[in-house]
Amino acid sequence: MTTLYLDIETDNSPGYNGLDAFNGRIVTVQLLLPNGKTHIIKDPTQSSMDKIKPALENSLVVGHNLKFDYKFLKQQFGITFRHVYDTYIAEIALSGGVYASVKQRKILKIGLGLKDLVLQYCGEHLDKEEQTGFMYGVDLTTEQIKYAARDLKYLPIIHKQQMAKAKQIGIERTIDIEMKCLPAMVWLELSGFKVDADLIKLAEIEATQSVKEAEQYILRELQPCCGTPLNLNSTTQLLPVLQARGFELEGTDEDSLAKYNGDTLIQKILEYRGLNKFLNTYILTAYDSTDAKGNLIRGYIHPDGRTYATFNQYGTETGRLSSGQENIKKLPIKSLNLQNQPRRKFCIVKDTDGKETSSYNWRDIFCAEKGYKLIVSDYSQIEPRIMAQVSGDPKMIAAYKEGKDLYILTAEAIFGIPYDQIKKDSKEREIAKQITLGLCYGLGVPGLIKKLKTDSNIDVTIAEARQYIRKFKESYPVVSNFLYHVGKNAVKDLMVRNACGRVRKFLPASTDEEWKIVNQAKNAVIQSLSADITKIAMGNIFLLLEPRGIKFCNTVHDEIIVEAPEEIAEEIKTIVEEEMIKAAKIFLTDVPCKADPNVCDRWKK
Structure with missing residues (x-):
């Protein structure tokens, strides 16, 4: 198979954001061809991209942080990569997941940008000053042309050395799983998830009123102890007032307040905080707002009525996905963490006996478009099944x-x-x-x-x-013995390998901190295999359903949510279920696997 090395540059001039695949503009598409020549397309159009589309769709496309480039090309020109290699994702896998954590990378002073990998693998310093100077409709300077070509020339070296390193470590299968999953990640981020704005408004009305009532109750109870206006969101103000009220506290965090769980006032404070977070994190961020400088910040509901989240493919040390804004901090748009949505009820209706007759769950705001259905499918007890399989209990x-x-x-x-x-x-x-x-x-x-x-x-x-x-x-003595030895060996080897070959590495720890490695190793050997199974399923489902126009709305750990026309929903349900079970059977050879698909209008299991 032909290998093409790819990079794009986007427009960061006033009025445009080079990180936004929906509204941004591609300035250049550059390719390093098999003959060693660099091909640059300036201000690409559908016509110019159609000429190279067959080559891109039928070659191995290699890039750094390739999801970014792929997302732009898919959204703006309908190009679908089928064979990819991302040096960014590969480097995280090679680190044994250590580099998945942004916090850990800061502590270790490790960068994962192209310039960092060029220094590591090629021993050269890469100047990225030209990166922000590319503008649509403006001719490239000689320096910009050199910059575009130079970035590409290092990719074959990095690619080759990473693959050799993967073979040495024994994680070729992990790399293969990650690369086959990457196209599904782009499909996921471009599909979006329909949001019921009317239901959000109902939640806002109720939450606003509930916050107000809780605040009034707390202030009424505490005002005699302070005598001055009290900011309930300020620990420095709240703590001395609670102490004056007779509560023996050293802090006002949830753990500190836990010993007074039966107290009505403490319960009201916890309720107030929960409601406040619910209102400000999940409800009000749906709407447009302005920052301190008066700049517009778009809410998470787009004009088309959907929300488009960002996902991190290697989001945790075990290989699980995460959702958040790590890679789009400069985007003037609020983004939901679709993997961490609350199950809070609202608009609860009760009968005369106080029995609940109807209510909404926050996840009900995520729904299918008219004429479509959601297929929500998750594995049944996947981690205990994995535990049974790998331990042999x-x-x-x-x-x-x-x-x-x-x-x-x-x-x-x-x-x-x-x-x-x-x-x-x-x-x-x-x-x-x-x-x-x-x-x-x-x-x-x-x-x-x-x-x-x-x-x-x-x-x-x-x-x-x-x-x-x-x-x-x-x-379960066999399970207990298995997990004991997993932890013991991890402390000795500073790594653990799952049944698929994925490696989770650990940094050295002091003797009194070794228990953390023990616990993380027990977790990794099970959770990482669950991540592998889900990623294999995602990659295979992408190949079958994305060409048919099916949308991939969300994934939470071992749960997959797609959206399909109502008339074929049952067929799609069967495909999703079969592919999930097929992926699990690769590793669960002694334990039967079960997926529980559900066809629905709103996000429900």
Whole structure:
């Protein structure tokens, strides 16, 4: 297959933003051809791009941070890459996921820009001063032409050395998964997700009123203790007032307030904060606003009624995606983190007995266009299934083969209640679920107590938590032994490798900090394989559905959401389910896999 090395330059002149694929302008498209010559297209048009479209769509296209270039070319000229290699994503994989964290890169003083990789692999300093000077409709200077060609000449060297390094480390399969997933990432970011603006308005009205009522209650209770206007959002003002009221506190964060969970005033403060965050983070950001300098900041609802999020393909150390604004900080637009949307209810209607008869969930604001349906599909208990497979635990494997609910089976072992007497919505099953999932993350007694309270509103004592964990380990000794050795070896080797070959590396830690490596390693060996499975499914679903005009609206960990015309929704549902199961079966050879697709109008599982 022919290899083409690609780069584009975009217009950053006044009125244009070179990071916005929807409204920005491409100034140059430059290609390094197999014969070693550089081909530059200035101010590309549909006609000029159509001439090279077949070559781009049928060659291996190599670039740095290629998602950016691909997104522009796909949005503006309808070009679809099928074979890609991104030196940016590859470098994160080669780091064992260490470079996935922006915070970690800052600590290590590591850059992932092209100039950083040129210095690392080619030993040369790359001057990027010309990068912002490209303008649409203005002839290129001699220096700009040299700049465009120079950036490309380093890509073959970096590409070759990265591939050799990947082979040496043994992560060729990881690289392959990531590169086949990249086109799906562009499909995801360009598809967007329909937003119900009318429903947001209802949520705004209710949240605004609730914030006001909570604030009035708190001020009414605390005003006698301060005598001056009180800013509830200021810790320095709130803390001394609460102390004067008799609360023995050293801070006003959620953990500090936890010991007074039963107090009405403390509950009201926590409620106020939750409502305030809900209002300001998720509701008001939907609308246009202005910054301190009077510049327009567009809300996350675009003129077409959809929201377009940004996703980071290698968003966590384990290879999971993340959603956020890491790569678009300079864009004058608010972006939702579609992987972290609350499940808060609003517009709750109750009957005369106080029983809820109807309500909306915040996720209901995300919906299908008229005449379309959402297909929402996620894996059933994927991480416990992976844990059963990679550990080889016979009891867990047997449970899944027999079609049993692992959480109910675990609850039976912990509480001694017969399997058929434990309901799916029972407290016992919920505790068993949190323990099973928690031990995948190295959760200890304090963590389990907190997680049960935060996620399930279940209070347990230290003694109870210890007993639950002990009984889990007694019930699944093979899993417990497997995870113990994973953690032990990670401390020794400073790395862990999953069943697919993906590597998670760790930085050296002091003896009293080694427990962090232990917990992260236990998590990585399971979570990273879940990420691999989902990414394989995404890449395959892209090949089947993107050419048919299906939209890829969102993905959250092991959940995939697409939007299809109503008349073919059931067909698309079957395709998504089959591809998800097919991807999982590559690794889950002893454990049956299950995906749960749902055809709906709004984002619901």
